[in-house]
Amino acid sequence: MKQEETVYQYIEKAILENRMPPGTRLREVHLADIFGVKRGLIRKVLSRLTSAKLVDHIPNVGAQVACPSLKDGQDLFATRQILEQAVVRQLCDSLTPSQIGSLRDFVVREQEAYQGGDTQKGVGLSARFHRQLAELTGNRVLLEFLQDILNRTPLVMMSLSQPDSTRACINHDHRNILDALEAGDCLKAVDIMQQHLQQLEGMFSVHKTEPTIDLEKIFQDT
Amino acid sequence: MKQEETVYQYIEKAILENRMPPGTRLREVHLADIFGVKRGLIRKVLSRLTSAKLVDHIPNVGAQVACPSLKDGQDLFATRQILEQAVVRQLCDSLTPSQIGSLRDFVVREQEAYQGGDTQKGVGLSARFHRQLAELTGNRVLLEFLQDILNRTPLVMMSLSQPDSTRACINHDHRNILDALEAGDCLKAVDIMQQHLQQLEGMFSVHKTEPTIDLEKIFQDT
DNA sequence: ATTAAATATATTGTTAACAATAGTAATATC
DNA sequence: GATATTACTATTGTTAACAATATATTTAAT
Numbered sequence: 001m002k003q004e005e006t007v008y009q010y011i012e013k014a015i016l017e018n019r020m021p022p023g024t025r026l027r028e029v030h031l032a033d034i035f036g037v038k039r040g041l042i043r044k045v046l047s048r049l050t051s052a053k054l055v056d057h058i059p060n061v062g063a064q065v066a067c068p069s070l071k072d073g074q075d076l077f078a079t080r081q082i083l084e085q086a087v088v089r090q091l092c093d094s095l096t097p098s099q100i101g102s103l104r105d106f107v108v109r110e111q112e113a114y115q116g117g118d119t120q121k122g123v124g125l126s127a128r129f130h131r132q133l134a135e136l137t138g139n140r141v142l143l144e145f146l147q148d149i150l151n152r153t154p155l156v157m158m159s160l161s162q163p164d165s166t167r168a169c170i171n172h173d174h175r176n177i178l179d180a181l182e183a184g185d186c187l188k189a190v191d192i193m194q195q196h197l198q199q200l201e202g203m204f205s206v207h208k209t210e211p212t213i214d215l216e217k218i219f220q221d222t
Numbered sequence: 223m224k225q226e227e228t229v230y231q232y233i234e235k236a237i238l239e240n241r242m243p244p245g246t247r248l249r250e251v252h253l254a255d256i257f258g259v260k261r262g263l264i265r266k267v268l269s270r271l272t273s274a275k276l277v278d279h280i281p282n283v284g285a286q287v288a289c290p291s292l293k294d295g296q297d298l299f300a301t302r303q304i305l306e307q308a309v310v311r312q313l314c315d316s317l318t319p320s321q322i323g324s325l326r327d328f329v330v331r332e333q334e335a336y337q338g339g340d341t342q343k344g345v346g347l348s349a350r351f352h353r354q355l356a357e358l359t360g361n362r363v364l365l366e367f368l369q370d371i372l373n374r375t376p377l378v379m380m381s382l383s384q385p386d387s388t389r390a391c392i393n394h395d396h397r398n399i400l401d402a403l404e405a406g407d408c409l410k411a412v413d414i415m416q417q418h419l420q421q422l423e424g425m426f427s428v429h430k431t432e433p434t435i436d437l438e439k440i441f442q443d444t
Numbered sequence: 445a446t447t448a449a450a451t452a453t454a455t456t457g458t459t460a461a462c463a464a465t466a467g468t469a470a471t472a473t474c
Numbered sequence: 475g476a477t478a479t480t481a482c483t484a485t486t487g488t489t490a491a492c493a494a495t496a497t498a499t500t501t502a503a504t
Contacts, residue, residue, distance in 0.1 A: 028456070038489065043456090044269075051273060060456060060495050075363040082364070086304040141297040142304070145367050250486070260459065265486090282465050282486060 007035050008045045015054050015065055016151060017120060022067040022159045026055065053152055066155055073156040077201040080149050081194060083142065084130065088177065088193045090137050092186035099136055100182050106132060107174045114171060127153070129174050157204055170199065229257050230267045237276050237287055238373060239342060244289040244381045248277065275374055288377055295378040299423040302371050303416060305364065306352065310399065310415045312359050314408035321358055322404050328354060329396045336393060349375070351396055379426055392421065 011031070014020050026046060032039045046063045049055040056066045068076075106129045113122040127150045134146040173196040180189035233253070236242050248268060254261045268285045271277040278288045290298075328351045335344040349372045356368040395418040402411035 027454090029454090039456095040488065047266075047269075048273070051270070061497090062456065071362070075361045078361050079363040079367065082304065082308040139297045139300050140293075141301040141371070145301065149363070249484090251484090261486095262458065283467090284486065 003037060004041055004044060007031075007037060007041065008048060010035070011045060011049060012052075012054065012151075015049075016154050017124075018154055018158045020065050022065050022155055024065040026063040026065065028062075052148070054155065066152075068152065068156045068159050072152075073159075073201075073204055076149055076152055076156060077197060080146070080153075081197055083146050083149070084133070084193055084197060085190050087133050087137055087142070087146070088181070088189045089186060091133060092181055092184060092189055095136065095181055100178060103129070103132060103136075103178055104175075107171065107178065110174065111171050123154070126171075126174070159204075170196065173199075225259060226263055226266060229253075229259060229263065230270060232257070233267060233271060234274075234276065234373075237271075238376050239346075240376055240380045242287050244287050244377055246287040248285040248287065250284075274370070276377065288374075290374065290378045290381050294374075295381075295423075295426055298371055298374055298378060299419060302368070302375075303419050305368050305371070306355070306415055306419060307412050309356050309359055309364070309368070310403070310411045311408060313355060314403055314406060314411055317358065317403055322400060325351070325354060325358075325400055326397075329393065329400065332396065333393050345376070348393075348396070392418065395421075 011026075028039050028042045028046070031042045031046075035042075046055060046057070050057040050063065053068075054066055055063050057063050106125065110122055110125040110129060113119075113125055131143070131147060131150060134143045137143070173192060177189055177192050177196070180186075180192060233248075250261050250264045250268070253264045253268075257264075268277060268279070272279040272285065275290075276288055277285050279285050328347065332344055332347040332351060335341075335347055353365070353369060353372060356365045359365070395414060399411055399414050399418070402408075402414060
């Protein structure tokens with residue numbers, strides 16, 4: 001495969017899997033040495049990751065793993081609600097039995113991963129489930145947008161939620177969504193999706209408040 | 223302003239205003255000469271325009287103004303329906319009188335442009351109206367996605383619609399949407415938006431069919 | 445001992461030269 | 475004359491050296 005693509009995916013994967021916490025510096029020569037490539041190539045990759053909002057770039061200083069704000073997370077989830085509810089609504093009267101079957105396979109594999117203690121894999125498969133739903137609409141623009149959101153979500157959760165919170169999709173919700181879709185119960189399917197995402201959002205938005213370093217307050221007693 | 227940004231916006235503007243038809247070759251040295259900048263800078267700009275899908279890039283051959291397919295246009299409009307209906311739904315019970323006022327100013331300016339024969343300006347202001355609605359939701363992710371769609375739309379219309387078709391937003395629709403929003407009639411506002419976009423989409427999807435160069439058919443009598 | 449200034453180092457940003465590739469024209473071969 | 479081969483030109487892609495900037499360290503001054 002094309003070298004640039006390989007390096008891009010390595011770094012992207014490391015960010016998505018939360019192996020590099022937000023704020024981690026990404027030095028060009030360092031990365032170039034690690035992957036055995038020239039600095040120019042790293043530069044292109046970092047530039048792409050920056051426009052994907054997985055990396056923050058400060059001119060003349062460098063790149064670091066992105067640190068999404070609380071508002072970023074809220075806007076992300078609000079938009080995700082819009083898109084995923086639309087996805088479910090559209091799939092409700094268009095899914096074939098074989099498509100439902102392949103979705104059920106996903107859910108089973110996801111459950112196995114969680115039960116086997118492989119949370120990392122479970123989280124990945126959860127995202128894949130949501131992605132798969134979008135893909136089945138056949139709308140590539142919609143898929144692209146949702147993929148964008150799904151990619152940014154782990155950083156949001158990492159930045160803003162407690163480390164002990166499980167951060168996983170609730171598996172039975174996925175199953176219930178499929179049941180409702182199979183039954184053609186559109187309203188129910190949308191409703192479960194809505195609550196499902198709301199619950200996920202609840203995992204971070206409660207815990208941390210916007211880090212508005214309010215200098216006023218800090219120096220109020222000086 | 224930063225040189226790269228300036229050049230980016232010049233080229234972007236030329237594409238958005240349909241001054242360069244889809245397929246137009248964008249040669250690096252040529253552009254570098256025109257803007258009096260180095261080739262490396264042009265390269266970065268073209269790369270960014272490519273990920274914005276305004277430019278197609280063929281490895282080792284070069285860049286050209288993007289040629290969106292019929293399916294691209296359909297997916298774009300389907301997603302736009304989802305986003306803009308959500309925007310209207312959200313604004314229905316949150317718009318302040320002053321916000322409605324500033325939106326009305328937009329519509330007036332748009333109408334003046336069309337009546338003054340400046341279709342170019344009118345089309346631009348139409349897009350600005352839709353953008354403004356999204357901006358008033360305060361959701362930056364949503365705005366980013368809709369802006370992306372609005373930017374790609376002129377190329378879709380150019381690629382796929384008849385040259386004589388007016389390609390403009392119907393001005394009174396905008397006014398009617400505002401009226402419904404002001405009256406707090408959410409269902410009506412959404413309905414007008416839906417029809418409005420459907421009408422816009424109708425301007426291209428009817429006219430041209432996917433250019434599936436079906437070699438089978440061409441050589442069927444040989 | 446603290447602050448300020450100067451120096452050194454590390455890092456990003458730019459560019460000009462080179463390499464690789466694709467497209468085009470010219471030449472040779474049948 | 476049509477086709478294949480070769481040489482040429484235009485264009486994109488890569489790289490190593492250089493420039494500019496920011497950070498860290500040292501030195502000097504009070």
